[in-house]
Amino acid sequence: MTSLEIARRLVISAxxxxxxxxxxxxxxxxxxxxxLAAVLSLPRKPAGIVAPPST
Structure with missing residues:
Protein backbone atom coordinates (compact mmCIF):
# COMPACT_ATOMS: atom_id res chain seq x y z
CA MET A 1 0.00 0.00 0.00
CA THR A 2 1.41 3.40 -0.90
CA SER A 3 1.56 6.38 1.43
CA LEU A 4 -1.15 8.03 -0.62
CA GLU A 5 -3.43 4.98 -0.34
CA ILE A 6 -2.88 4.84 3.41
CA ALA A 7 -3.52 8.58 3.70
CA ARG A 8 -6.77 8.37 1.78
CA ARG A 9 -7.99 5.47 3.89
CA LEU A 10 -7.13 7.27 7.15
CA VAL A 11 -8.20 10.72 5.89
CA ILE A 12 -4.78 12.25 6.60
CA SER A 13 -2.08 13.65 4.34
CA ALA A 14 0.51 11.45 2.65
CA LEU A 36 10.01 -2.54 9.10
CA ALA A 37 7.84 -5.46 7.96
CA ALA A 38 10.67 -7.91 8.67
CA VAL A 39 11.19 -6.57 12.20
CA LEU A 40 7.47 -6.56 12.94
CA SER A 41 7.12 -10.17 11.77
CA LEU A 42 9.68 -11.43 14.32
CA PRO A 43 8.32 -13.23 17.38
CA ARG A 44 8.40 -11.08 20.50
CA LYS A 45 7.20 -11.05 24.09
CA PRO A 46 3.80 -9.51 24.77
CA ALA A 47 4.05 -5.96 26.06
CA GLY A 48 3.21 -5.16 29.63
CA ILE A 49 4.12 -8.51 31.17
CA VAL A 50 6.33 -7.99 34.19
CA ALA A 51 8.11 -10.77 36.02
CA PRO A 52 6.98 -11.19 39.62
CA PRO A 53 9.44 -9.92 42.23
CA SER A 54 11.84 -12.53 43.54
CA THR A 55 11.71 -13.33 47.25
Missing part, protein backbone atom coordinates in the same frame (compact mmCIF):
# COMPACT_ATOMS: atom_id res chain seq x y z
CA UNK A 15 3.16 13.56 4.40
CA UNK A 16 1.68 12.59 7.77
CA UNK A 17 1.94 8.93 6.78
CA UNK A 18 5.58 9.45 5.80
CA UNK A 19 6.31 11.22 9.09
CA UNK A 20 4.85 8.35 11.11
CA UNK A 21 6.79 5.82 9.04
CA UNK A 22 10.06 7.72 9.50
CA UNK A 23 9.53 7.82 13.26
CA UNK A 24 8.79 4.08 13.34
CA UNK A 25 11.95 3.43 11.28
CA UNK A 26 14.04 5.47 13.71
CA UNK A 27 12.53 3.83 16.78
CA UNK A 28 13.12 0.32 15.43
CA UNK A 29 16.45 1.04 13.74
CA UNK A 30 15.35 0.22 10.19
CA UNK A 31 15.59 2.08 6.89
CA UNK A 32 12.66 0.92 4.76
CA UNK A 33 9.14 -0.50 4.76
CA UNK A 34 10.58 -3.91 3.91
CA UNK A 35 12.90 -3.73 6.93
Missing amino acids: RTVETHLQRAYAKLGVASRAD
Whole structure:
Protein backbone atom coordinates (compact mmCIF):
# COMPACT_ATOMS: atom_id res chain seq x y z
CA MET A 1 0.00 0.00 0.00
CA THR A 2 1.41 3.40 -0.90
CA SER A 3 1.56 6.38 1.43
CA LEU A 4 -1.15 8.03 -0.62
CA GLU A 5 -3.43 4.98 -0.34
CA ILE A 6 -2.88 4.84 3.41
CA ALA A 7 -3.52 8.58 3.70
CA ARG A 8 -6.77 8.37 1.78
CA ARG A 9 -7.99 5.47 3.89
CA LEU A 10 -7.13 7.27 7.15
CA VAL A 11 -8.20 10.72 5.89
CA ILE A 12 -4.78 12.25 6.60
CA SER A 13 -2.08 13.65 4.34
CA ALA A 14 0.51 11.45 2.65
CA ARG A 15 3.16 13.56 4.40
CA THR A 16 1.68 12.59 7.77
CA VAL A 17 1.94 8.93 6.78
CA GLU A 18 5.58 9.45 5.80
CA THR A 19 6.31 11.22 9.09
CA HIS A 20 4.85 8.35 11.11
CA LEU A 21 6.79 5.82 9.04
CA GLN A 22 10.06 7.72 9.50
CA ARG A 23 9.53 7.82 13.26
CA ALA A 24 8.79 4.08 13.34
CA TYR A 25 11.95 3.43 11.28
CA ALA A 26 14.04 5.47 13.71
CA LYS A 27 12.53 3.83 16.78
CA LEU A 28 13.12 0.32 15.43
CA GLY A 29 16.45 1.04 13.74
CA VAL A 30 15.35 0.22 10.19
CA ALA A 31 15.59 2.08 6.89
CA SER A 32 12.66 0.92 4.76
CA ARG A 33 9.14 -0.50 4.76
CA ALA A 34 10.58 -3.91 3.91
CA ASP A 35 12.90 -3.73 6.93
CA LEU A 36 10.01 -2.54 9.10
CA ALA A 37 7.84 -5.46 7.96
CA ALA A 38 10.67 -7.91 8.67
CA VAL A 39 11.19 -6.57 12.20
CA LEU A 40 7.47 -6.56 12.94
CA SER A 41 7.12 -10.17 11.77
CA LEU A 42 9.68 -11.43 14.32
CA PRO A 43 8.32 -13.23 17.38
CA ARG A 44 8.40 -11.08 20.50
CA LYS A 45 7.20 -11.05 24.09
CA PRO A 46 3.80 -9.51 24.77
CA ALA A 47 4.05 -5.96 26.06
CA GLY A 48 3.21 -5.16 29.63
CA ILE A 49 4.12 -8.51 31.17
CA VAL A 50 6.33 -7.99 34.19
CA ALA A 51 8.11 -10.77 36.02
CA PRO A 52 6.98 -11.19 39.62
CA PRO A 53 9.44 -9.92 42.23
CA SER A 54 11.84 -12.53 43.54
CA THR A 55 11.71 -13.33 47.25
